[in-house]
Amino acid sequence: MADFNVNLRGVGPVSVIDVKGYLDAHTAPELENVFNKLLDTKQFKVVVNFDDLKYISSAGLGVFMAYVETMRENMGDIKFSNMQENVYNIFDLLGFPILYEFYKDENEAIKKFDLLG
Amino acid sequence: MSASKNILKKEIVVKSTTDNLAMIRDFMKNTTTELGIPDEIIGKIILAVDEACTNIIKHAYKYSPDGQIFIATRFADSKFSIAITDEGQHFDPGKIPDPDLNEYYKQKRIGGLGMFLIKKLMDEVNYSTLSGNKNQVVLVKYLPH
Numbered sequence: 423m424a425d426f427n428v429n430l431r432g433v434g435p436v437s438v439i440d441v442k443g444y445l446d447a448h449t450a451p452e453l454e455n456v457f458n459k460l461l462d463t464k465q466f467k468v469v470v471n472f473d474d475l476k477y478i479s480s481a482g483l484g485v486f487m488a489y490v491e492t493m494r495e496n497m498g499d500i501k502f503s504n505m506q507e508n509v510y511n512i513f514d515l516l517g518f519p520i521l522y523e524f525y526k527d528e529n530e531a532i533k534k535f536d537l538l539g
Numbered sequence: 540m541s542a543s544k545n546i547l548k549k550e551i552v553v554k555s556t557t558d559n560l561a562m563i564r565d566f567m568k569n570t571t572t573e574l575g576i577p578d579e580i581i582g583k584i585i586l587a588v589d590e591a592c593t594n595i596i597k598h599a600y601k602y603s604p605d606g607q608i609f610i611a612t613r614f615a616d617s618k619f620s621i622a623i624t625d626e627g628q629h630f631d632p633g634k635i636p637d638p639d640l641n642e643y644y645k646q647k648r649i650g651g652l653g654m655f656l657i658k659k660l661m662d663e664v665n666y667s668t669l670s671g672n673k674n675q676v677v678l679v680k681y682l683p684h
Contacts, residue, residue, distance in 0.1 A: 425561075444561065444564075446557070446560050446561075446589060446593070447557045447560060447589075447593040447596070447597070448557035448558050448560050448561070477564075477586075479560075479586060479589050479590060479593065479653070479656075480590055480593075480652035480653040480656055481593060481653075483652060484652060508582055512586065512656070515656065515659050515660075516652060516655070516656065
């Protein structure tokens with residue numbers, strides 16, 4: 423069994439998702455559930471903290487692609503923070519840095535939402 | 540021309556379920572680590588094999604858990620190859636275009652990224668149909684001497 427954990431917490435108006443372990447086709451539905459919960463409660467400002475994520479495959483990348491436009495249509499976004507280099511390299515291979523914002527630190531990403539109000 | 544020496548082979552057969560992806564990655568990690576392959580290349584090989592097996596589970600077996608996936612690795616003369624074989628539905632990878640991320644973004648499409656990643660991560664990717672209605676993809680990585 424793949425070792426994966428996802429945790430959701432609120433920092434002011436921003437929802438922070440902590441992902442931990444291995445995000446693949448088997449574990450991606452757990453992350454989808456969290457995004458569905460955010461849509462149900464109309465939380466559109468999201469930071470995903472990758473500090474403890476060791477591995478990602480395209481199934482995981484696909485989750486962010488599936489939800490980002492809805493977030494943006496509702497004055498929100500999905501921003502990424504604290505990503506390890508090996509994980510960032512996969513996002514980079516697929517051209518994600520053109521469409522998504524990446525931050526070294528979670529607080530930097532949260533502040534970007536504050537600036538936008 | 541000298542005959543190939545030190546040919547190393549390892550195989551595993553797993554059922555077509557996504558909860559086996561972790562086992563497949565462990566198998567690839569152990570196999571490549573034993574061969575002394577550099578970590579950065581190991582990471583690419585593990586992800587490519589994960590993506591190929593995920594495609595088989597999704598597209599060839601349509602999430603049916605009873606299919607089998609055969610993985611055979613071979614290492615000789617600085618060439619590491621992984622043959623991944625299934626007995627599911629055939630699909631033609633040539634018909635699937637490389638994804639345009641901007642188009643994906645607009646259409647909310649989330650599939651097709653795996654095959655594109657495999658091409659980026661490996662040196663060669665060859666799809667073929669074997670006798671007995673088997674499909675095979677062979678992934679190749681050339682290693683530094």
